[in-house]
Each structure stands twice: as C-alpha cells, then as structure tokens.
Amino acid sequence: MVSRVIPVDSFDLVIFGGTGDLARRKILPGLFRRFRAGQMPADAQVIGAARSDMDDAAFREMVREAIVEFGGNGTPDPGDLDAFLERVAYQSVDAKGEAGWSELEDKLRDDCVRAFYFSVGPSLFGDLAERLRTFGLATETSRIVVEKPFGNDLESARALNRELAQYFDETQIYRIDHYLGKETVQNLMAVRFGNVLFEPLWNAQFVDHIQITVAETVGVGGRGGYYDHSGAMRDMVQNHLMQLLCLIAMEPPAQFEPDAVRDEKLKVIRALDPVEPHHIVRGQYGADEKQPGYRAHVENERSRTESFVALKAHISNWRWAGTPFYLRTGKMLRARASEIAVVFKDAPHSIFGAEAGRHRNVLAIRLQPNEGMTLDVTIKEPGPGGMRLLDVPLDMSFADALGPDGGEVPDAYERLVMDVIRGNQTLFMRGDEVEAAWAWTDPLIDSWEARGDVPKPYDPGSSGPEDALMLMHRDGRRWRDIKA
Ligand code: NAD
Numbered sequence: 001m002v003s004r005v006i007p008v009d010s011f012d013l014v015i016f017g018g019t020g021d022l023a024r025r026k027i028l029p030g031l032f033r034r035f036r037a038g039q040m041p042a043d044a045q046v047i048g049a050a051r052s053d054m055d056d057a058a059f060r061e062m063v064r065e066a067i068v069e070f071g072g073n074g075t076p077d078p079g080d081l082d083a084f085l086e087r088v089a090y091q092s093v094d095a096k097g098e099a100g101w102s103e104l105e106d107k108l109r110d111d112c113v114r115a116f117y118f119s120v121g122p123s124l125f126g127d128l129a130e131r132l133r134t135f136g137l138a139t140e141t142s143r144i145v146v147e148k149p150f151g152n153d154l155e156s157a158r159a160l161n162r163e164l165a166q167y168f169d170e171t172q173i174y175r176i177d178h179y180l181g182k183e184t185v186q187n188l189m190a191v192r193f194g195n196v197l198f199e200p201l202w203n204a205q206f207v208d209h210i211q212i213t214v215a216e217t218v219g220v221g222g223r224g225g226y227y228d229h230s231g232a233m234r235d236m237v238q239n240h241l242m243q244l245l246c247l248i249a250m251e252p253p254a255q256f257e258p259d260a261v262r263d264e265k266l267k268v269i270r271a272l273d274p275v276e277p278h279h280i281v282r283g284q285y286g287a288d289e290k291q292p293g294y295r296a297h298v299e300n301e302r303s304r305t306e307s308f309v310a311l312k313a314h315i316s317n318w319r320w321a322g323t324p325f326y327l328r329t330g331k332m333l334r335a336r337a338s339e340i341a342v343v344f345k346d347a348p349h350s351i352f353g354a355e356a357g358r359h360r361n362v363l364a365i366r367l368q369p370n371e372g373m374t375l376d377v378t379i380k381e382p383g384p385g386g387m388r389l390l391d392v393p394l395d396m397s398f399a400d401a402l403g404p405d406g407g408e409v410p411d412a413y414e415r416l417v418m419d420v421i422r423g424n425q426t427l428f429m430r431g432d433e434v435e436a437a438w439a440w441t442d443p444l445i446d447s448w449e450a451r452g453d454v455p456k457p458y459d460p461g462s463s464g465p466e467d468a469l470m471l472m473h474r475d476g477r478r479w480r481d482i483k484a
Contacts, residue, residue, distance in 0.1 A: 007419045010041040014137075016128055017119035018048025020146065024177075027119060030414035031039070032067045032076070032251040033424045037420060047107055048090045049100070050120075057088030068285075069482040072411075095124040099202055101135040113418050114142040122149055126163040133167045143420050144166065145174045148239055150429070151229065152463035153445070154438035161431040170431060174420050179240040180247075181412030181419075184371040186453065188247050188340070189256070190364075191373070198363070198422045199252070201344065204323040208360070208477075211326045211341045212244050214483045215333040219285065219460075224298035231305040231445075232282075236329040238252055238441045242269065243429070244340055245325055258425040269436040270274035273314045282448065283308030284334040284455040290458070294332075299365055306455040307331045311444075312475075314395065315403035324475070328468060335484040336339040338367035343477075363481075364393075369484055417474040 013031075015023050029249060034040050048059050064085060067076055093100030108114060116132060118125050125146055132138040145162070151157025164173055179185060194200055201207070216238060220227040227235065246265035253260035284307050287293035295303050308330030315325065344361040359378040366372050374393035381388040419427055456465035463469070463482050472478055 005037050005039045007041065008039060008113075008418055009044050011045065011115060011421045012045045012108050012112055013115045013117065013417070013421070014047045014049050014091075014108075015117045015119055016049050016093070016124075017117075018041050018090065019050040019052050019062065019398075020052075020119055022119045023048070024062070024412065025070045027117065027417065028063050028412040029067050029071040030411050030417060032081070032084050033410065034372055035417060036076075036080050040084075043112075044056065044087055045107070046088045046292070047104070048088070049093045049104060051092065051094060053092050054090055056089050060088050063347060065087055066308040067371065070148075078430055095120060095131070095403070097128045101131055101137070103275055108137060110139075113143065113421050113423075114139055115417075116142065117145040117417070117420075119147055122147075122151075122160070124192045125160060129164050129167040139422075141172075142168075143172050143423070143469055144168055145176060145417075145420055147176055147283055149234065149433050150175055150239075151438060152230070152234065154435060154442050157434050157438050161435065165296065165431075171425070173431070174416075174425060174427040175431070175434060176416060177239050177242055177243050177429055179367070180429075181299040181414075181416040182367055182371065183219070183410065183412075183415070184367050185247060185371070186427070187246065188237055188365055191363075193252050193256075194310070194324055202338075202342075203319045204321055207323050208343045208345045209324045209326060209475075210245075210248060212240060212241055212248075212328075212339075213341075213480070213482065214329040214338040215335060216329075216331045217333060217336045218289070219332050220294065220297050227307075228298040228300055228305050230302055232307055232309040232329055233445055237309060237327060239300070239429075239434075242437045242440070243326045245327065246433075247327070248342070249320055251319070256426065259296050259430075261426050262430045265378060266430070266433050267317075268315060269433065269440060270314050271317045271320075272440050273316050274440075275311050275313055277447060279471065280444060280448075280456040280468040281308075281310045281471055282306035282453065283310075283387075283458045283468065285330075285460050286457045288460045291459075293457075304452070308333075308455070308458060308468070310463045310464060312471060312472055326472060326477075326479070328464065328479070330464050331394045334367065334461055334463055337482050337484055339480070340365040342482055344430060352387050352389060356387060359389050359391055362391075364480070369398055372467060378413055385386055414426070433436075437482055 015027055018021055031046055032429050064081060067081060073479055089107060091100055091104045091105055129412060148422045151160050192202065240284050246268045251262035253264045285295045294307050295301050310328035313325045313327060342363040346360060348478060350356060362376040364374045373396045376391045376440065378391050381390040416427060454465050458465040
C-alpha cells in the first residue's frame with residue numbers, strides 16, 4: 001500500500017539551532033524524508049540559523065552528513081540529496097544580539113508560509129520571539145515552534161507563556177511534544193473514535209486499569225547537567241506520559257479539530273486527583289560492572305534526582321472514577337519499550353469454571369519499538385481434554401499490515417513539522433494544557449523536595465525499584481513485562 005502524500009503550501013522554514021543535535025538527528029533528516037516523499041514544494045526553503053559562523057556550502061555539508069548518519073533506510077540517493085540541499089541555506093544569527101537578523105530577513109519571501117523552529121535552549125525562546133518582531137521577520141501568519149522543556153514548573157511555564165504572548169498569538173505558537181507525532185499515538189484516536197467496538201467499553205465499568213510505560217535502556221548520557229535539575233517527573237511525566245494519558249482518557253471531541261481536541265485533554269488534566277505520596281515510587285539507577293551509576297553520570301554524589309518514577313493516578317469523572325492509571329518511566333531499564341495497555345475487567349461470570357483460569361482482554365498500543373497494537377482475546381486451547389483457555393494476541397504491526405511502503409512509519413518530527421506548515425495545531429500543546437500539567441506535578445515534586453526524599457536504588461537492566469512492583473502488587477495487579 002502506497003501512503004498518500006498531501007502537498008503543502010510553499011514555505012520558508014528557519015531552524016534556530018540548525019547546527020545543534022536535535023536539528024541534525026531529527027529535524028533535517030525528517031525534512032529530507034518529506035522531500036523524498038514528494039511533499040516539499042519545489043521552491044520551499046530550509047534556513048539553518050545558529051551562532052556559528054559558516055556559509056551555505058559548509059552548512060549543506062553538515063546537513064548532508066547528518067542525513068547520511070541519521071536519515072535511516074540505508075544510503076540516500078545522491079541525486080535526491082543534492083536536490084534537497086539546493087533548498088537549504090544558512091544564516092549566522094545571535095539570538096541575544098543584533099547580528100545577522102537583517103540578513104536573515106532578506107532571505108525570507110513574502111508570499112509563502114513562514115515558520116520559525118526554536119531548536120535552542122529554552123533560555124533563548126523569549127529573545128528569539130522578541131527579535132522576530134523587532135526585526136520585522138514575523139508576519140501575522142508566521143508560526144513559531146517551541147521545543148521542550150516548556151518551563152521547569154508552573155511559575156516558569158506561565159512566565160514563558162506570557163513572554164511569547166507579547167509577540168505571538170496562541171494560534172501561532174506550536175509547542176512540540178514529539179510523542180503526539182508518533183503514528184501509533186494518532187492511531188489511538190483512530191481506534192477509539194473510528195470504530196464502534198471499543199468506545200462502549202472504554203470506561204470504569206469495563207476497564208480494570210490502564211498502564212503507561214516508557215522505558216529506556218540508556219542513562220542520562222551527555223545531558224547530565226540538565227537532567228539532574230529535572231528528573232524523570234519533569235522530563236517525561238509532566239509532558240509525554242500525561243499527554244498519552246489525556247488521549248486515552250479524554251471524551252470524544254465533537255470534531256478532530258485543534259481546540260476541540262485540546263479542550264478535552266485539558267478537562268482530563270483538571271480532573272486528575274492529587275497523587276497520594278505512597279502512590280509514587282522514585283528510583284535512581286546504580287552502577288554495574290560495565291558502568292558507573294546515575295550519580296557518577298551527573299557528577300553529583302549527593303544527587304536526589306529520580307531517573308525512574310512510577311505512580312498511580314485517578315481521574316475523578318464519570319467515565320473513570322475507580323479505574324487507576326499506572327504510569328512509569330525510567331532510564332537504564334531492561335529494554336527500550338513504550339506502550340499503553342488497556343486491561344479490561346474479567347468476564348462477569350466464568351462458565352468454564354475455576355480450572356479454566358483467569359483471562360482478560362488487553363489492548364496494548366506499542367509506541368516503540370515496532371509501532372503497532374495487539375489485542376489479547378481469550379480462545380480455547382486447541383486439543384482434546386476439556387475446555388482450557390488461552391489468551392492470544394490479534395496483532396496489528398503497522399509494518400506487516402500496511403506493506404512495504406505504508407510500513408515505513410514516518411518519524412514524529414517529520415509529521416509535526418508538516419503540520420506546522422499546514423497550520424494544524426491539533427497535535428501541539430496549548431499554553432493552558434502545559435500549565436495545567438505543571439499544576440498537577442508541581443505539588444508532588446515540591447513535597448518530595450521538602451521532605452528530602454531519597455530515590456530508591458535500582459539495578460541497571462532491571463524493571464526499576466522493587467517498590468514499583470509493590471505499587472501494583474498491593475492492588476492485586478502486576479506490571480506488564482518490559483520487553484523489546
Ligand atoms: P544543542 O546544544 O545541540 O544545539 C543548540 C543550538 O543552539 C546550536 O545550533 C547553537 O549554535 C544554537 N545557539 C546557542 N546559543 C545561540 C545564540 N545565542 N544565538 C543563536 N544560536 C544559538 O541543543 P539540542 O540538543 O539540539 O537541543 C535544542 C532544543 O531542543 C533544546 O531546547 C532541547 O531541550 C530540545 N530537545 C532536544 C532533544 C535532543 O534529542 N537533542 C530532544 C528533545 C528536545
């Protein structure tokens with residue numbers, strides 16, 4: 001099945017931080033894939049803008065290397081790559097000064113979409129927004145794309161929202177949470193709202209509980225300085241896991257339209273109960289024979305920052321009262337695996353007797369690796385000798401189901417950048433959503449900081465601290481295995 005490519009209007013996309021890690025690993029290779037798919041108009045321009053002094057030729061060489069290294073799917077066709085690079089230019093600018101802004105302005109055209117991607121540290125977001133206005137680069141229809149982290153707590157997120165609002169309307173601000181750009185996450189909405197099968201069961205009457213796991217095998221890597229001031233709660237839960245929770249739990253919006261979807265997500269966040277302190281487990285990975293532990297990685301022997309968090313959340317509304325949502329995320333775990341599992345309740349009465357065992361339907365939505373979904377259904381174990389039951393998955397791996405072309409799942413950034421050009425904010429966080437999410441996580445973080453809580457140690461390659469397993473065991477439930 002060949003995926004359909006819907007052309008977008010011509011655009012000038014300026015990537016501030018165009019020489020940085022995110023631009024090289026994700027944004028530029030993603031744009032190249034869209035170009036190769038035929039989605040980029042012939043006269044579209046991609047302009048890298050960063051502090052380094054370099055010319056177009058040097059930047060194009062850097063982009064070429066980035067695409068070869070991070071583009072995926074083998075060596076790119078040199079002809080395609082050259083044709084893409086013809087659309088790429090560079091302008092050195094100082095986000096905090098005056099240099100380069102007028103020259104950048106000269107490179108932009110008047111009759112096309114203008115988008116400015118802030119792929120720089122958050123301390124520069126306000127400076128960039130201000131200069132885009134002062135130097136006349138921003139028009140009434142220009143868009144800005146803002147990377148995470150969006151604030152460090154409610155107060156800083158509010159301040160940032162206020163600062164951006166001085167220069168741009170909310171309809172021009174695209175706050176990225178790349179989890180929302182994942183194909184499976186959008187499929188979650190297609191499955192919920194495109195079928196009649198699931199929605200009638202999607203509530204506390206039929207759902208026993210929901211598990212959301214985002215597990216990584218890597219440690220903090222080179223981000224130690226940033227991470228030690230952040231931790232798993234700020235870095236992952238406040239944004240990615242809460243966004244997933246919202247999509248699972250929200251009411252059906254009347255239309256698949258940006259504010260309709262974001263209104264429903266906001267209602268979920270506002271209906272979240274405060275989490276009881278004994279319903280949160282924080283962890284920090286230790287050392288093993290291959291490498292030192294978290295504290296050595298962040299060069300802070302007294303660090304109390306969590307590299308793992310598991311918690312039980314409740315949503316107080318008619319649909320979900322009584323169904324717990326268990327969230328966990330961590331670094332240095334057993335496998336790189338992210339999934340959402342909707343665990344349905346037992347059948348109200350088993351006609352097969354106790355010896356048939358306990359069986360449950362589970363809808364598991366895999367975000368990585370191998371995006372796809374499985375639905376466990378209970379069937380009879382084949383063979384004579386009575387009625388023995390078995391749970392087997394109905395498997396929908398996108399790569400298998402959609403064939404070689406449709407199976408190439410676009411990267412989240414690829415999708416999101418094209419949505420910016422189209423002017424579609426559905427998969428971007430609105431300012432009030434981000435603030436509401438901080439308003440929920442802030443008291444939790446404040447409470448453990450105030451009591452000097454020390455995270456529980458866990459072994460690299462494990463499923464996290466023992467207490468996280470107990471969080472579910474106490475409720476007579478268990479986490480699904482973390483496996484790739
Ligand atoms: P980076 O340090 O690799 O790159 C920073 C870029 O900003 C460079 O191009 C640099 O030249 C430019 N820059 C710095 N100061 C400047 C100034 N005064 N004027 C103009 N340009 C300046 O950072 P990164 O890893 O690419 O991250 C960029 C943003 O994306 C950050 O907000 C980060 O939190 C976010 N982010 C990164 C990743 C990732 O995987 N790297 C993932 C999610 C979010």
